[in-house]
Amino acid sequence: MMKNIIFRVSIGAALFTFHTATAQVRFTNRDANSSSINSSAFIDASSAVNNNATSNVGKGLLYPRTDLSTFTAFGGSPVGIPNSYPTFYDGFVVYNTKVGDTAGVGATQGTLTAGFWYYDNKSKTINGGTWKPLGENPGNTSDTSIYNANGTLNSNRTVGLGGKILNFEGPDPIIGFRSTSANASEIFLHRDNNGTNIPAGQYIGKLNFSGKVEGVNRYLAGISSVYQGNGTTQDSELRFSVNGESNNQLSLDNQRLFANTRIGIKTSSPTEELDVNGNVRFRGVTETSSIAATDRFMLLGEFGVGKRLSLADLKTAIGPDNNTNIYNANGTLNSNRTVGLNGKILNFDGPDPIIGFRSTSANASEIFLHRDNNGTNIPAGQYIGKLNFSGKVGGVNTYLASIRAAYQGNGTTTASELRFSVGGETSTELILNKDGNLGVGNITPSQKLDVDGNARLRNVPNGNLNVPDRYVAIDGNGNLKKVDIDLPAFGLYAQSNSTVTRYADNVARPLVINDYTRINSIYVTRINGNTFRAEKDGIYTIEVWAYYSNIPPADGPGGDVTRGCSMKLDIPSGGAVQKVGDRWADNTGTNGFTRTKRLQNGEIFSVSTRCIRNGSQTYQTAPGSSIMVTYLPSN
Structure with missing residues (x-):
């Protein structure tokens, strides 16, 4: 294989040297050779006597470095005529430096690697060729190629290891087998046994999983196949091991999997189709409230071997039922029943016990505690x-x-x-x-x-005392009584927050009350700025205060400089009251009184002020003037 590669490099180098002879090409110790005119070689370096006489001069060709991924067009024009690149660069050789990617012109076989590549072009177009690494499809080698040009096997092949071990190593190695047909992929582990039958009990093949533990490569898990036949049958078993190569946890034996198969869990010699060395648990089993005639119960024999038993056979084995069955087949009572305890105690014990009674009808559930008292009346x-x-x-x-x-x-x-x-x-x-x-x-x-003791009432809502509301009293024996206590109730509090100018012309004008801090509308409501209405029959106490500013002095000789302005409370049925107030040295003044009178529901009362002075003089009612009303029930 290596000889072939060197040969092709030499040919490619010669082609490349000839092609670039007219460019900047250096020939070392060049000698003239007159016989080269009719030579079979279009370039000859072997006839250089000076170079042949040295050990390291003129011994090889140097190619320019080329990045084929950026090589996007072939130079030279025209192309494809007898005297100008008639082969469309077929056989063109370069030294590529790019690793990965593909060539910029033409197709690429695989991906680029560093080394010599040649342009294989039989297409008769400049861009129709394929770049191939030098050495692919050598065509002249003593080694046998098992691959076609497209990378597929050219026939069924067997890789002879010769007693050696073939490992595939690398970071995150993955080996895949993909079937491109409608058939499944297969991996064969075959034991030829030197051409003889495999003895019973010996391994056919193993699939081992290993890794480094405590610094040593160890077998950790595996799947192995063991022959169990007599040389004429196909009996075999599969063993699954974890925690080491020989620690079998699951075994499938006897002919083929799922056909007369025995499965052993934690035993390598199962005697039944499922042989478990330990307990079992069934999850997700469907619950049912009925037993079909074809249903069977499962029993365990003396050595744990399972058996099927019908309901009829189970009843026969248990024996006749001398007691009355109180249940129907679906588990419901077949009639009203009484459980006789016969002087015993029936307890329900268990962690977090819950007993429920659920009515499936429109009626409520009931629990009866009945005393029959031996058939006599209860004392x-x-x-x-x-x-x-x-x-x-x-x-x-x-x-x-x-x-x-x-x-x-x-x-x-x-x-x-x-x-x-x-x-x-x-x-x-x-x-x-x-x-x-x-x-x-x-x-x-x-x-x-x-x-017998004290009491406390929580979250009682607040409210007002209304008719016929009463107070609660406790007598000397602790008995509660309703009592009616005539206690005053708040009705109104309002005041003025502004200054109002009035003429001192002896005309009564409203005392402006515009800040209604609080009104209990059960007893009093406001009609306008100084007029109010009683809402219940009863005794009303009305307290009024007026504040003045800029009060002019009284006119005339000997006038009273301390005489202020007057205030009047108008109440129906002769209940009006009027009083002259005081005037102070700074021209301010005050006036106030309290009037208590029984009013009927709906009666009106109001407050006004006046001042008597000559001319067009004025006075002012000042902020702070107020009215307060309390209510007392009357019979």
Whole structure:
């Protein structure tokens, strides 16, 4: 193979040298040879006597370096005529430096590698050729090629290893077998056994998985095939191992997989179709509420071998049922039934036990605790039934809480009571007696709610006292009573926040109240700035204060400089009141009074001011003037 490559390099070099003779080509120690005119060689370097006489001068050809991925066109024109590149560069040789990618002109066989490449072009077009690495399809070699030109095998082949080992090494190695036909891919592990039959118990082939553990390459898992025939049969088995090559965890034997196959799990010698050395678990098994006639139960024999058994055979094996079956075949009761305990105790034990009663109809579920009392009436004061809650306390099972029903009738009535205890079975912290009275801390309640202790009411909504609302009082015996206490109720508070100028012409004008801080519309509503309406019959207390500024002094000789302006409260039915206020040295003043009067629902009251001065003088009502109304019920 190597001789062939060297030969072709020499030919390519000669072609390249001839082609570039007219360019810048250096000939070392060139000698003239007159006989070259009729030579068979178009370039001859072997006749250079000077070069032949040396050991290292003129011994080879040097090619220019070429990156074929950037070689996009052939030079020279025209192309394809007898005296100008008639072969369309067929056989053209270059030394390529590009690794990877493809040539810039023509096709590329594979991807580019560094080395000599030649242009194989039989297409009669300049771009129709294919670049091939020098040495492909040598055509003159003593070695036999097993490949066609397109890389496919030219016939069935066998790779002879000669006792050697062929490894495929590299980072992340992957070897794939892809079937390009409609048939499946196959890998054969064949043992020829030197032309003789394979003895029983010997391996046919192995697929091993290994890796480095503790610095040493170790077998870790494997799939192996073992012959189990007699030299004339195909009996064999598959063994699957983990945790080492010889640690068989799963075994399939006897002829072919899935045909008379025995599967052994953790045993290498299965005696049944499935032989498990250990327990088994079945997941995702479909549940059913009925048993078909063809269904079978599975039993395990003395040595763990499975058996099938029909329901009829199972009943026969169990023997006759001398007891009455209370269930239908689908598991429902076949009639109303009573479980006789015969003086015994039936407990339901288990982690996190839950017992549910679900009604599948439109009616509610019920639990009955019935006392038959040996067929006689239950005496008064005795328990009908109990629901007890117990647990281990101090290392002993102890009753902790209970709900008990006690009979309180005379044998002809249904009078009864419920007792609730949280301090043990016999204590009673809450009782609902036969009269419907609920006692808290008191077992003989005399009222609907009888509490021996204090009480606390949470989240009671706020509200106003309305008719016929009443207060709750507690008498000396702790009984609650409704009482009617005449307490004042808030009705109105409002004030002025602005200054208003008025003429001092003895004309009454409204006292402007424009900041209504709070109004209880149950008792009082506002009509306008100084006029209000009573909304309930009752006693109203009205307190009014007026503040003044820029009050002119009184006119005339001996005028009273302390006389201020007057304020009037108009109330129906002769209830009006008026008062003159004070004037201070800084021309400010005040005026205020309180009036209490019984008003009817709908009656109107209002507040006004006036001032008496000569001419066109003015005064001002100032911020801070206010009115407050309280209400007291009256019978």
